[in-house]
Amino acid sequence: MGFEVAPPESDGSTSWEAFALLPDRQTIDRAIDIVISEACCNMQFLDGATLRAAADNVFAELEDDSTPHARQPLALLYSAMALSRLYHPIEPANKKPRKPQGVSGIRYFRAARAFLDPANCRSVTSLQTLLCMILYTNGTSMISTCYSYICMAVAAALQLGIFADLGADNDMPEEEKSKRRRIFTVLSITDSYVTTSLGLPRTLRDIDPERSLPTTIRPSDVRDPLFGTYMHAELIQILAMTVESNHPFTQPIQSKNGTYGVEYRKIVATEEKLAAWIGRLQELSLPAALVANGDNLRSQLMLRLYYAHVQMVLYRPFLHHALRDTQQMGRTSLKAYACGSDCVKAAMQAVWLVERLEASSMFNSALWFIKLIVSFTAAILSLFVTCNYGAPTVDETADAVRRIRELCARHSHENDSLKRCLEFLESIPQPGPHTDHDTKASMWNSFSQNTSSFADAFHAPGSDRSEDDEMLQALSFV
Numbered sequence: 001m002g003f004e005v006a007p008p009e010s011d012g013s014t015s016w017e018a019f020a021l022l023p024d025r026q027t028i029d030r031a032i033d034i035v036i037s038e039a040c041c042n043m044q045f046l047d048g049a050t051l052r053a054a055a056d057n058v059f060a061e062l063e064d065d066s067t068p069h070a071r072q073p074l075a076l077l078y079s080a081m082a083l084s085r086l087y088h089p090i091e092p093a094n095k096k097p098r099k100p101q102g103v104s105g106i107r108y109f110r111a112a113r114a115f116l117d118p119a120n121c122r123s124v125t126s127l128q129t130l131l132c133m134i135l136y137t138n139g140t141s142m143i144s145t146c147y148s149y150i151c152m153a154v155a156a157a158l159q160l161g162i163f164a165d166l167g168a169d170n171d172m173p174e175e176e177k178s179k180r181r182r183i184f185t186v187l188s189i190t191d192s193y194v195t196t197s198l199g200l201p202r203t204l205r206d207i208d209p210e211r212s213l214p215t216t217i218r219p220s221d222v223r224d225p226l227f228g229t230y231m232h233a234e235l236i237q238i239l240a241m242t243v244e245s246n247h248p249f250t251q252p253i254q255s256k257n258g259t260y261g262v263e264y265r266k267i268v269a270t271e272e273k274l275a276a277w278i279g280r281l282q283e284l285s286l287p288a289a290l291v292a293n294g295d296n297l298r299s300q301l302m303l304r305l306y307y308a309h310v311q312m313v314l315y316r317p318f319l320h321h322a323l324r325d326t327q328q329m330g331r332t333s334l335k336a337y338a339c340g341s342d343c344v345k346a347a348m349q350a351v352w353l354v355e356r357l358e359a360s361s362m363f364n365s366a367l368w369f370i371k372l373i374v375s376f377t378a379a380i381l382s383l384f385v386t387c388n389y390g391a392p393t394v395d396e397t398a399d400a401v402r403r404i405r406e407l408c409a410r411h412s413h414e415n416d417s418l419k420r421c422l423e424f425l426e427s428i429p430q431p432g433p434h435t436d437h438d439t440k441a442s443m444w445n446s447f448s449q450n451t452s453s454f455a456d457a458f459h460a461p462g463s464d465r466s467e468d469d470e471m472l473q474a475l476s477f478v
Contacts, residue, residue, distance in 0.1 A: 019062060021078065021111055028055050028077070031084035035132075037295050038087045039139075042228035042302055043368060044214070045131050045186040050179075051080055054125075072125045075115035079132035082108035086139045086366035109136055121156035124176070127183050130156065134190050139366030141417040147194050153187055154203050162187075163211065178215070182226075185214040185233050192236045193369050196243050196313065209237055222284050228299040231281055235306055238273050242314045245270065246474065261471040262317065264335055270314055278307055298362045301353055302370075308350040309373050312380060315343035317474035319380060323387035336472045344397060347380040351400045354407060365415040375421045378404050382428055401425065 022028075032051045040046055054073040061070070085105030116129055130153040137146035157163065162184050191203045210216075212233055219227040245266040285300055321333060322340030350373060357363040365371055381401045388394045408422035 019058075019074075021081075021107060022058070022062075023081070025055065025059060028081070031081050034084040034087045035080050038298070038364070039083045039135055039366070041295070041298055041367070042232040042306075043135070043186045043189060044226060044229045045182045046080070046128060050128070051077070071115040071117075072123060072129070075112045076125050076129045076132070078108045078112035078115065079129045079136065082106070082112060083132050083136045083139070086136065087364055105136065105140075109133065118152055121152065122159050124160070124179060124183065127153060127156055127160065127162065127187075131183065131186055131190070135368065138190075138194070138368060141371065141415065143194065143197060143372075146190075147198060147200070150187070150191050150194055151203060154191070157184065157187060163207065181211075182214045182229070185212055185229060188212045189232060189236050190368075192240050192243075196239065196247075197369075197372055199247075202240060202243075212237065220284065222296055222300070227284075228303060231277070231303055232306065235277055235303070235310060238270060238277060239310045239313060241273070242270050242310060246314060246317050258476045259473050260476065262474045264470040264472050267314065267339065267472070274307070274310065274314075278304075281307075297360060298357070301357050301360070301362070302367065305350060305353045305357075305370070305373060308346045308353065309369070309376070311346035312343055312350070312376060315339045315346065316380065317476070318472060319343045319383065320475045321473075322384065324391060333472060335470065339472065343380060344384050347377045348397065348400045350374075350377045351381075351404050355403065358407065358410075363411070365411055365418055371415060371417040371421075374404065374408065375417065375424075378408070378421055378425055382425060386428060 023031075029052070032048055032055070035051070036044075036046060036048050054076050057070065057073045058077055082105040085108065112129060112133060116126065116133075121127065121130060130149055134146055134149045134153065137143075137149060160180075162180050188204050188207070195202045204212075214226050214229045214233060219230050221227065246262050248260070281300075281303060318336045318339035320340065321336040322344060354363065354370070354374060354377075357367075363370075378401070381397055381404065385394055385398045385401055388397075405422065405425040408418045408425065412419035412422045
């Protein structure tokens with residue numbers, strides 16, 4: 001990735017031309033509100049006071065000809081402006097389709113990039129700017145560029161000592177410690193998502209799990225500003241565990257057809273952690289009547305969508321066991337079959353959650369990772385429907401594919417990723433009548449009612465679960 005970075009001047013200042021893109025203060029304040037409430041949903045590394053202080057500094061310098069114009073506050077402000085443009089609301093009178101996301105924000109993004117010296121990102125402000133740029137590049141479907149900025153942010157964080165455990169003996173102000181901790185949390189979240197998507201090892205590894213949480217005390221109130229970020233960070237730890245156990249990067253493929261073995265006990269251990277996580281979320285969640293029009297609803301829906309995504313990552317290597325053509329090739333493992341079935345169920349849950357976001361006027365294709373989750377969901381469900389035409393549960397799944405296709409159609413004009421997903425769904429030929437409708441009917445009926453733990457589907461009450469060391473056949477799609 002190339003950076004159009006202006007050579008830093010000796011005094012760390014920049015010229016008057018840097019202020020040419022600055023909108024009025026009212027617009028900036030509105031943009032700050034959008035970034036905090038929407039763009040940073042469940043990923044709070046910024047606060048309104050920090051951004052408004054940066055804006056105050058920039059506007060104060062406009063009135064003083066003798067003041068050197070600091071690059072870092074400008075970079076942060078422009079990166080926040082770019083990010084806010086991805087969420088800018090449409091006026092009711094404007095019936096024209098929106099231009100592709102990023103067109104209006106790209107000027108601010110380039111300005112922020114020009115003021116950010118990649119060799120000198122050694123401040124908390126620079127890291128906050130990089131995180132805004134990470135969210136922006138993800139929102140505009142530049143996933144490889146997003147990964148490049150993550151690597152840059154990790155390097156800058158190492159130089160800054162952001163990973164250090166700052167105990168009580170450290171004289172750093174508590175506010176600064178908290179800010180650094182939140183930055184590390186969000187950097188860890190973005191790193192885990194993007195590397196999982198690209199099939200790469202995590203950039204941040206061997207880090208104390210406690211250090212990746214935004215606060216030392218778990219928030220007990222869903223209305224706490226850090227509640228969503230804390231729950232998100234805990235879920236990301238489970239995602240990292242899932243990728244490590246189910247998607248090894250160094251384990252050799254055991255056969256020419258791309259299969260490898262995964263220990264069943266690792267799947268059970270991951271599922272237990274997921275069950276504990278969703279249990280805590282449900283216990284602390286507010287009734288729908290109290291969050292219907294607030295940011296808490298967006299936070300709760302997105303957390304559940306991320307939960308469904310982790311489930312899909314966990315079960316996806318076993319999806320082929322739930323495909324009819326694969327089943328007919330040999331003896332089917334019931335446990336592996338249930339894993340594949342649960343992958344489909346998680347994908348269908350993701351469809352419902354995305355529709356709920358849209359019905360609540362909270363769907364935006366710039367939301368963190370939502371486009372890739374939608375595409376992942378579409379691929380899983382389409383594969384299942386194509387390979388299982390005529391199976392007892394395929395009609396419901398086919399309806400979910402139709403709904404995700406219609407959602408992509410409604411938003412394809414505003415995002416290229418959703419447009420490509422729509423083109424993929426429309427290119428899939430409709431399967432013809434299948435002659436073997438009842439081949440696996442009994443197996444389908446066995447699992448169609450299982451909506452929680454697949455592990456319990458094969459163990460009668462009081463039975464011994466001593467077979468947890470069984471190896472399940474997983475399939476690499478890479």
